[in-house]
Amino acid sequence: MDKLQGIDSHIVIIGCGMSGIGAALKLTKEGFKNIKIIEATGRSGGRIKTTTFGNVIVEIGANWIHGPSKANPVFQLACEHGLLDSQAMSEENQALDVEGHPSFQSFYSSSGNKLTPELTKSVSQLFLTLLGKSKEFILTEKEPYPSVGEFLKKEIAKHAVEWKDDAETKKLKLALLTMMLKLECCFSGTHSMDLVGLGAFGGYKTLPGLDCTFPGGYEGLIDAMMKGLPESIVSYNNPVKCVHWNWSFRGANSPEQTFPVMVECENGETVPANHVIVTVPLGYLKEHYETLINPSLPLSKVHSIQRMGFGTNNKIFLEFEEPFWEPDCEVINLIWEDETPLADVKPDVNQFWMKKIFGFTVLHPPERYGHVLCGWIAGHESEYMETLSDTEVKNSMTEVIRKFTGNPSITPKRILQSKWHSDPYTKGSYSYVAVGCSGSDIENIVQPLPLQETDTKPLQVLFAGEATHQSFYSTTHGALLSGWREADRLITHYTQSPLISQNFSSKL
Numbered sequence: 001m002d003k004l005q006g007i008d009s010h011i012v013i014i015g016c017g018m019s020g021i022g023a024a025l026k027l028t029k030e031g032f033k034n035i036k037i038i039e040a041t042g043r044s045g046g047r048i049k050t051t052t053f054g055n056v057i058v059e060i061g062a063n064w065i066h067g068p069s070k071a072n073p074v075f076q077l078a079c080e081h082g083l084l085d086s087q088a089m090s091e092e093n094q095a096l097d098v099e100g101h102p103s104f105q106s107f108y109s110s111s112g113n114k115l116t117p118e119l120t121k122s123v124s125q126l127f128l129t130l131l132g133k134s135k136e137f138i139l140t141e142k143e144p145y146p147s148v149g150e151f152l153k154k155e156i157a158k159h160a161v162e163w164k165d166d167a168e169t170k171k172l173k174l175a176l177l178t179m180m181l182k183l184e185c186c187f188s189g190t191h192s193m194d195l196v197g198l199g200a201f202g203g204y205k206t207l208p209g210l211d212c213t214f215p216g217g218y219e220g221l222i223d224a225m226m227k228g229l230p231e232s233i234v235s236y237n238n239p240v241k242c243v244h245w246n247w248s249f250r251g252a253n254s255p256e257q258t259f260p261v262m263v264e265c266e267n268g269e270t271v272p273a274n275h276v277i278v279t280v281p282l283g284y285l286k287e288h289y290e291t292l293i294n295p296s297l298p299l300s301k302v303h304s305i306q307r308m309g310f311g312t313n314n315k316i317f318l319e320f321e322e323p324f325w326e327p328d329c330e331v332i333n334l335i336w337e338d339e340t341p342l343a344d345v346k347p348d349v350n351q352f353w354m355k356k357i358f359g360f361t362v363l364h365p366p367e368r369y370g371h372v373l374c375g376w377i378a379g380h381e382s383e384y385m386e387t388l389s390d391t392e393v394k395n396s397m398t399e400v401i402r403k404f405t406g407n408p409s410i411t412p413k414r415i416l417q418s419k420w421h422s423d424p425y426t427k428g429s430y431s432y433v434a435v436g437c438s439g440s441d442i443e444n445i446v447q448p449l450p451l452q453e454t455d456t457k458p459l460q461v462l463f464a465g466e467a468t469h470q471s472f473y474s475t476t477h478g479a480l481l482s483g484w485r486e487a488d489r490l491i492t493h494y495t496q497s498p499l500i501s502q503n504f505s506s507k508l
């Protein structure tokens with residue numbers, strides 16, 4: 001740190017999620033002294049949110065460490081803080097590579113039957129092969145279709161004409177593939193795979209390691225990280241209204257000092273700063289970029305913010321007195337027999353929203369969770385579900401489960417649904433690379449202000465958050481790495497340009 005000239009600079013981080021905390025920790029460790037995190041809500045963690053459900057804890061937001069292995073910094077931190085069980089930390093677990101896709105498991109159909117493994121295995125294999133192919137266009141100059149959905153559906157149609165099965169089996173195969181597309185929508189946090197850009201799809205990278213969870217809750221990691229920061233660093237319940245930059249603001253306590261940026265909060269508070277790291281979710285940025293940043297963002301950034309995808313994936317927790325699933329079952333997939341990916345039907349979202357649920361994951365082990373399922377639903381149907389009461393959702397879930405199991409008396413005891421789209425400071429779940437987007441859109445969003453290629457002034461506004469990571473967007477490790485990246489940008493800024501930084505606080 002001796003070389004650093006910037007330890008006295010005032011840095012404001014907007015948002016106390018994984019990326020904001022990650023940036024604050026790195027800067028604190030490097031000796032920066034004047035860091036403040038401003039958070040709209042009353043808690044740290046953002047989309048990492050653990051809560052109680054009856055007697056157990058569940059994750060409203062992030063669930064797994066995706067790819068828990070050495071290259072994953074969230075895994076590394078979780079290990080350092082002793083937050084994982086021995087199986088998750090084992091070398092075998094870290095070496096397993098399922099390329100982001102755990103195996104498909106039990107398949108229940110809408111006529112109350114379970115599908116045979118022979119049928120489901122071959123269809124799962126086909127889907128995973130096609131999905132693998134759809135990731136290869138990142139390496140080519142051309143994409144045959146604009147979206148992953150169109151590519152997959154065209155490929156499915158080609159295969160379907162070759163099938164020698166009877167009509168009933170063909171129908172079931174197509175229904176299975178429809179379910180797999182719904183699952184993919186949950187992974188991508190999108191309404192439809194028709195919205196996900198084919199050429200850029202392969203830009204998302206998976207890490208080895210079989211996804212693992214936090215026995216004591218994901219938020220335990222946030223708590224552990226927060227302990228590394230000074231206690232009073234966060235200003236909670238303090239939504240930021242506007243970041244004014246490229247100006248010269250006087251400090252409240254030291255009027256002789258001037259700052260290029262000033263953060264204006266909804267409550268009227270103003271916080272002058274040398275640098276601001278904005279980590280608000282892309283969903284929030286899409287709605288508020290016009291008023292959040294003044295002077296307005298350059299068009300290159302605006303267009304990329306508009307183009308990038310940000311959608312909803314919600315969870316529905318259901319608790320049962322007794323399990324109706326097999327003891328080793330991890331996922332219950334729901335196959336609506338009347339559905340096919342080859343028909344271009346516009347779904348009636350309000351009436352049939354529940355058909356968008358791809359299935360339920362079983363919370364394991366039962367000694368810890370009791371008998372709890374977690375349903376997954378993406379897209380407009382998911383957003384519609386947020387407008388319904390718990391009783392309405394519970395009634396629909398009871399109907400669905402009775403239909404698929406053929407058991408007319410199964411009733412969930414308790415229900416809890418996430419509502420990420422109506423969360424005013426998130427406005428959805430996570431980002432994806434939409435049709436028409438490429439990695440350069442992410443690059444544009446990342447570019448700090450003033451744009452360094454057109455302006456020689458020092459860094460003022462920097463951008464982090466999961467949506468700003470080129471290959472790990474939509475994940476907690478992507479969020480953490482993005483926070484570290486922006487912290488590093490500031491550290492480098494001061495280590496590599498001491499002249500700029502020395503003159504910085506006195507001149508601006």
Ligand SMILES: Cc1cc2nc3c(=O)[nH]c(=O)nc-3n(C[C@H](O)[C@H](O)[C@H](O)COP(=O)(O)OP(=O)(O)OC[C@H]3O[C@@H](n4cnc5c(N)ncnc54)[C@H](O)[C@@H]3O)c2cc1C
Nearest residue numbers: 015017018019040046047062063064240465466475476479
């Ligand atoms: C349902 C769901 C399931 C998920 N599952 C997984 C998973 O299994 N594994 C995984 O790796 N990832 C998962 N994710 C994604 C993961 O949670 C996120 O990528 C990550 O937590 C994002 O961190 P972040 O810091 O970028 O954003 P956030 O955590 O959203 O933090 C941004 C913060 O900014 C605050 N903010 C917004 N506006 C303002 C304002 N105006 N003023 C001040 N503060 C503001 C917000 O309140 C928030 O606290 C999931 C997400 C969801 C929603």
